[in-house]
Amino acid sequence: MKIFRWSSQVHKWLALVVGVQVLFWVGGGMLMTMLPIETVRSEHRVAEAPAAAVDPAGVVGAAEAARAAGVAAFSKAELRSTRRGPVWTLTPVEGEPVTVSAVDGRPLPPLDGAEARRLAALGYSGPGRPVAATFLPVAPEETGREGPLWRVDFDDRERTSFYLSPETGEVLTRRSELWRFFDLLWRLHVMVWDDGEDFNHPLIIVTAAASTIVVLSGFVLLWFRLLPGRRRRRTDIGKPG
Known part of the structure; x- marks a missing residue:
């Protein structure tokens, strides 16, 4: 029948086109x-580790910290405790947030490799040892952040x-080979090979629609193959005359 032949051709050729991506969807999804x-x-x-309490008597106010840091006006000020002491993070009306010491309002001294390893080890739990500390002027894509970082x-x-953070020494994010493997599976899953963020794009929509047609045409083929009359004809053809 015409619909049977049409379904067979559509099922076969579309399956060849989208089969690999369907494997990524199913196999990658299973692994994830x-x-x-x-x-x-x-x-x-x-x-x-519990956060150390901040003694109000030992810190300057947000306004004084802003004057010392050269921040003319800010829309938000956050006081918090870090392993390098209390800090103010001031968000200017325009521009990027500025983090300064809450003791005197001045920028924190630069973090070096030895201190970066020490602070990372304090925040780490496991059998590993810090073996390398690298200053990165530009944050890698895998961090999802901007600006310099210590790795x-x-x-x-x-x-x-x-x-x-090169200022406070706080652990901003963590990555591992397992995370990178998971990220690769995710990018293959959503068919996004740059940042893995936008999965509402035309390629995945077209591929998903084609995969749906493959499934529907497969159901049509299955229905024709399971028809009682068709089964009898195939049986009759195989009988000796």
Whole structure:
């Protein structure tokens, strides 16, 4: 029948085109669901430590810190404790946030490699040791951040990397070989090979529509093959005369 032949051709050729991507969807999705997301995010490598209390008597006010930092006007001021002491993070009306010491309002001294390794080790939990500290003037794409960062690598099984603020030494994000493998699966899954963010793009919509047609045409073929009359004709053809 015409509809049977049409369904067969559509099913065959479209399956050849989208088959690899369907494999990425199914196989990659299966692998991603098998990997605990907490492990992918290296949450098991974070050492829990209570934040130190900030003594109000030992810090300057936000206005004084802003004057010392040269911030004319700010829309937000956040006081918090870090391993390098209390800091003010001032968000100007225009421009990027500025982080200064809450003790005197001045910029914190530059973080060096030895201190970066020490602070990373304090925030790390596991068998690894910090083996390398690298200052990165531009944040790598995998961090999802902007600006300079310190990267400290550990020699554990996952090859964990901590990315630290060059000002406060705080661990801003964590990455590992497991995270990078998961990220590769995700990019293949959503068919985005640059930053893996936008998955509402025409390519995936067209591929998903073509895959749907493959499935529907497969159901049509299955229905024709399971028709009682068609089964009898195929049986009759195989009988000796």
